Amino acid sequence: MSILKAQQIEKHFNDGRETIAVLKGIDFEAQRGEIVALEGPSGSGKTTFLSILGCILTPTNGGLVIDGQRVDPKRLPAIRKKSLGFVFQQFNLFPSLTAVENVEYALNVKGFGGTKARTEAERVIEAVGLGDRRNFLPRDLSGGQKQRVAIARALAGNAPILLADEPTANLDSQVGGQVLDMFRGLAKEENRALVIVTHDPKVRTIADRVVRIHDGRLAA
Amino acid sequence: MVDLATKSLLHDKLRFLITVSGVAFAVTLVFVQVGLFLGLMDNASLTIEHLDADLWVTSHNTPNIDFAHTFPDMAVHRVRSIPGVERADNLIVWFMNVNLPTGAVEGTEVYALEDFDRWNFPWRLSSGNREDLRRGNYFILDDSAKKRWGQFEVGEYREILGTRLKIIGRSLDAKSFTTTPLTFLDYRLAQRLNPSQLQGNTTYILVKLAPGADAGAVRAEIKRRLPYNDVFTKSEWASRSRRYWVDSTGLGLNMYLTVFLGCLVGIVVVAQTLYTSTMEHIREFGTVKAIGGGNADIYLILGKQATIAAVAGFALGALMAYAIRPLIYKIDLKLVIPTQLSIAVFIGAVVLCLAAAMISFRKVAAIDPALVFRT
Numbered sequence: 001m002s003i004l005k006a007q008q009i010e011k012h013f014n015d016g017r018e019t020i021a022v023l024k025g026i027d028f029e030a031q032r033g034e035i036v037a038l039e040g041p042s043g044s045g046k047t048t049f050l051s052i053l054g055c056i057l058t059p060t061n062g063g064l065v066i067d068g069q070r071v072d073p074k075r076l077p078a079i080r081k082k083s084l085g086f087v088f089q090q091f092n093l094f095p096s097l098t099a100v101e102n103v104e105y106a107l108n109v110k111g112f113g114g115t116k117a118r119t120e121a122e123r124v125i126e127a128v129g130l131g132d133r134r135n136f137l138p139r140d141l142s143g144g145q146k147q148r149v150a151i152a153r154a155l156a157g158n159a160p161i162l163l164a165d166e167p168t169a170n171l172d173s174q175v176g177g178q179v180l181d182m183f184r185g186l187a188k189e190e191n192r193a194l195v196i197v198t199h200d201p202k203v204r205t206i207a208d209r210v211v212r213i214h215d216g217r218l219a220a
Numbered sequence: 221m222v223d224l225a226t227k228s229l230l231h232d233k234l235r236f237l238i239t240v241s242g243v244a245f246a247v248t249l250v251f252v253q254v255g256l257f258l259g260l261m262d263n264a265s266l267t268i269e270h271l272d273a274d275l276w277v278t279s280h281n282t283p284n285i286d287f288a289h290t291f292p293d294m295a296v297h298r299v300r301s302i303p304g305v306e307r308a309d310n311l312i313v314w315f316m317n318v319n320l321p322t323g324a325v326e327g328t329e330v331y332a333l334e335d336f337d338r339w340n341f342p343w344r345l346s347s348g349n350r351e352d353l354r355r356g357n358y359f360i361l362d363d364s365a366k367k368r369w370g371q372f373e374v375g376e377y378r379e380i381l382g383t384r385l386k387i388i389g390r391s392l393d394a395k396s397f398t399t400t401p402l403t404f405l406d407y408r409l410a411q412r413l414n415p416s417q418l419q420g421n422t423t424y425i426l427v428k429l430a431p432g433a434d435a436g437a438v439r440a441e442i443k444r445r446l447p448y449n450d451v452f453t454k455s456e457w458a459s460r461s462r463r464y465w466v467d468s469t470g471l472g473l474n475m476y477l478t479v480f481l482g483c484l485v486g487i488v489v490v491a492q493t494l495y496t497s498t499m500e501h502i503r504e505f506g507t508v509k510a511i512g513g514g515n516a517d518i519y520l521i522l523g524k525q526a527t528i529a530a531v532a533g534f535a536l537g538a539l540m541a542y543a544i545r546p547l548i549y550k551i552d553l554k555l556v557i558p559t560q561l562s563i564a565v566f567i568g569a570v571v572l573c574l575a576a577a578m579i580s581f582r583k584v585a586a587i588d589p590a591l592v593f594r595t
Contacts (some may be wrong), residue, residue: 047593055587056510081512088592094224096231105222109513113221126503153511165593 001068002029003160003193004053008062011048017127024216025062030193032160035184037207040199044213046197047165053195054086054163055079067160081110085154085192087164087183091146093138100125100134105152113218124152127186144175150181155190162187164196168203180206225524229500238530239493242461243533243569245538246486250479250565251541251557252548257475258373259554264397264465265458267331271311273391275439276457277425281466284461286329286398288423291449296425298445304433309334310422312410315400318369319379326368328380329400332410339426340406347374347387354406360389365401367552380405381413397465399552409501442579483572488531494522500579502587509589518584530573534566535577 006028013020022045030036040046051057053064053077064071066083093102104121112120125134128148138146147167154162167183168176184206187194196203204210212219229236254456268276268285277299279289295479299308317325333339336350348360359380366372377384385405394402411418429435435453442451452460466472498505505518545555 009276012400037541051590051593054510056593077509077514079248080510084512086510086592088507088510090503092230092592094504096508097222097224101222101227105224106511108221109508109511109517117221190323 002065003032003067004028004030004195005065006049006053006062007065009049009052009059009064010061011045011052012060013056022216023052023059026213026216026218028053028211028218030161030195032193033188033191035187035194035196035206035208037203037210038213039199039204039210040196040213040219044215046213049213050163050165050195050197053161054084056172064163083159083161084159085159085162087147087150087154087162088164089169091138091143091150091170093146093149093153095138099130099137099141099145099152102138102149103153103156107156110157112157114161121152123124124156125149127155128152128182142175143171144179147171147179148182151179153187155186155192158190160192162192162194164194166198166200167196168198173202174198177202224281225521226528228504229525229528232497235493235497239490239529239534240536242489242493243486243529243573244536245489246482246572247534247565247569248535248540249482249485250568251538251561252544252555253475253478253482254561254565255541255545255555255557256548256553257471258556258558259548260397260465260471262554262556263464264393264462266393266395267341267402268454268458268461270394271339271341271426272428273339273426274429274435274454275427275442276426276452277308277442277446277452278452278457279423280371280448280450282423282450284397284464285313285457286315286396286461287464290417290421290423293420293422295446295449296422297519299425299442301444302438302441304430304434304438304441306428306430307338307426308427309339310407311424311426312407312421313420313423314410314414314418316381316413319382320369321378322370327400328365328403330400330410330413331402331404332407333404334407336404341441342391342394342402344392344394346390346392350389350404352388352534353404354460357383357385357386357409359385359403359405360391361387361404362391362402363396364393364395364552365403368399368401383413385409395552397461460470471553483568486533487572487576490526490533491579492528494529494577494580495583497525498522498583502583503591505584506587506589506591509587510592515585518587519581522580522584523574526573526577527570530570532574534569537569538562538565 009023009026011023013022038046058073066148071079097105100121103124104117104185107117128151129149133145279291282289293310296308296310299305314330316328316330318328320326336353352358372387374387374390376387429438439451440519508517548555
């Protein structure tokens, strides 16, 4: 059974004068342990689609099924807490929190507290290879290290679906490659579904499947 | 639990300092303004509070202790004969002119009793004996007079309404709202000094009730026997004296206005810095929403930050107010900061800071978590 299923997703935006159809009926599935690269030119609707998969935007038509359950648009924050982990292009770390605190805070928001949250945060920070940088503030970390913290934050809490938006866009080629290899390894090891929106051709090399969006539709 | 609110607030130390300074400024302003007001009000009824009288008989419509009007002093006998009255004495409170050795003419507010000791008045003496006042042309002068009269020593003479009187003692802390120095002298001497207005007259009758006496009944009987006078309990008379200055001088309005402005400045500073901070951290709040947090999580962060700013601002503001207090005493003013005022200012600071955070709440409620995908 698919862990993530999108059915006939349409998304329209109204700019006040006209309605623009950004997504025009997309069907999509991802399995546990599968890595899917979502490619497409700028303005093709990749990020909008990722936002819908991440329960951040609601589709105009169509629906999502996560782990066999139809997604109720009124419960999106609860679904994000339980089932989804995000990695952003800009990292979006909290600058006042250390690496391990960034992860622990995300766990707190997800409902984990006390020692359990701290232990889990330590575990994933170790897993991304930042054990010796756990108490560093984001300003004291390199771009690649920041993205590893962001990946650790997404991995923490055992969300079955990980969504990443251009995770290598702000990293140089070598560091980007290392981060992707690590991300792939951890996602596979922990049997998570990973959907990566990207322009980066390197992502193709770690993906099990590549899906192209063009003009709001999945390309053949 | 990771305390994002505190860590984020302290992360930008300069902004935190500005926020706390805004609150501290407002708190200091409120403490100083209300404290000065209370100090002045304290002076307005200080002598009433320290005279051990349960009831005060005044001439009709006397507005406050300082602006006394005369009535025949024989009325005291009618009061003394009322059952339940342990003792009743005349008290003259009157402004008189004083010729200073420098040639300058100053004013004094005279308190004249037949037996100062019986009323334990003046209540603090640094030198001299109250009983000696009835033994000649003597007076006790309050220490605060040195500001307007210049330095003085016990044993020196001053001329009050053309009569040389010897200073036989020095009292402490006896002040009036008018800031005119207080002098204490014998009742008959006061009448001799100003016979045209005071001979055969008094300005007040002090009444001490017998133990177990019914104050209401005694008061009603005094009113029946002296229909052209007013009778007040100690607290009523003190309150009437204070209220006069609040209402007639605009002092109350001035205090409320300054307190309002202080609070306004504080709330604007806090609201502005919190709002700017919220706008700068909007992406972080978007991230909180994206990872599953709701508006409540963010309200909690902002609420906690506002509360921390309020508590720190209150502490700093209170510290500044207490630091200013000795300076204010040096210019013969009092800064009264009762516990109730401190509690009220603390609660006010927290409530106003939370109110200031409400502006940010509205912004946060509208955050679209999709902004985390924007570059």
